Amino acid sequence: MSLLPSVEVRIGEQHELQVRGAIVMKGYWKRPEETAAAFTEDGWLRTGDQAELVKGRIRLLGRLKEIIVTSTGEKISPADLELSLLADPLIEQIMVLGDHRPYVSAIAVLNEENWAMFARENGWDADNPETLRQPVVVQAVLKRLQALSADFPSYAQPRALLLTLEPWSVENQLLTPTMKVKRAPILARYADEIESIYGNRRVG
Structure with a gap:
C-alpha cells in the first residue's frame, strides 16, 4: 500500500x-x-x-519493544490501555506492566486533590501514606480501573495495583523530556513493591 x-x-x-x-x-x-x-x-x-x-x-x-508479553504468551500494547485508564480523574499518571508475569498490573500516581476527596468520601485518612497500601483502598481504585478497561480482553485488564502520590517527572528521571514514562527506571524504582504484588511469580 x-x-x-x-x-x-x-x-x-x-x-x-x-x-x-x-x-x-x-x-x-x-x-x-x-x-x-x-x-x-x-x-x-x-x-x-x-x-x-x-x-x-x-x-x-x-x-x-514496549509490548508486554505475559507468562501465558498474551501480547498487550500498553499505550492504549494506559490511555483508557487515564480517563479516571483519580489517576494523574499510570504505567501498566506484566512482562513475563501471569497477569497485568499497574502503578498509578494519584491526583492529590481528587484522591483527598475520594478518601474523605470513604472515611479514609488521605494524609497517611499507609492508606495507599490498605487492601480496601487498593481494591476500590482497582475496581474503577477494571471498569475502564472492560472493553479490553480479560487478560489485558489489571488485576493488581500499586498506588503512589509521588509524581513522575523529568527531574526524578521517570519521564523523558517529551513527557513519556520511562518504563525501566519506574520498574526499578518500585521493584520491591512489584515483587510483593506478584508474590515473586515471574517466568523467564
Missing part, C-alpha cells in the same frame, strides 16, 4: 509498520549486522512501531 509518493507501507508480524521505497535508507554504513536486523528478508525496513491501517491512514499503537 502506498500512502506517500515512492513509499510503500505494510503491516508485518506483531502489527509492525514496515516501509520500503526510493527515499527509504538502504542500510547502515559499514554496519552489516545492524542493517540485516533493520530489514526483513524481503527488503522492508522495520520501523519498530506497532500500527494498523485504517481507511488509508496509519494509526500508531506503540513501540514494539
Whole structure:
C-alpha cells in the first residue's frame, strides 16, 4: 500500500509498520549486522512501531519493544490501555506492566486533590501514606480501573495495583523530556513493591 509518493507501507508480524521505497535508507554504513536486523528478508525496513491501517491512514499503537508479553504468551500494547485508564480523574499518571508475569498490573500516581476527596468520601485518612497500601483502598481504585478497561480482553485488564502520590517527572528521571514514562527506571524504582504484588511469580 502506498500512502506517500515512492513509499510503500505494510503491516508485518506483531502489527509492525514496515516501509520500503526510493527515499527509504538502504542500510547502515559499514554496519552489516545492524542493517540485516533493520530489514526483513524481503527488503522492508522495520520501523519498530506497532500500527494498523485504517481507511488509508496509519494509526500508531506503540513501540514494539514496549509490548508486554505475559507468562501465558498474551501480547498487550500498553499505550492504549494506559490511555483508557487515564480517563479516571483519580489517576494523574499510570504505567501498566506484566512482562513475563501471569497477569497485568499497574502503578498509578494519584491526583492529590481528587484522591483527598475520594478518601474523605470513604472515611479514609488521605494524609497517611499507609492508606495507599490498605487492601480496601487498593481494591476500590482497582475496581474503577477494571471498569475502564472492560472493553479490553480479560487478560489485558489489571488485576493488581500499586498506588503512589509521588509524581513522575523529568527531574526524578521517570519521564523523558517529551513527557513519556520511562518504563525501566519506574520498574526499578518500585521493584520491591512489584515483587510483593506478584508474590515473586515471574517466568523467564
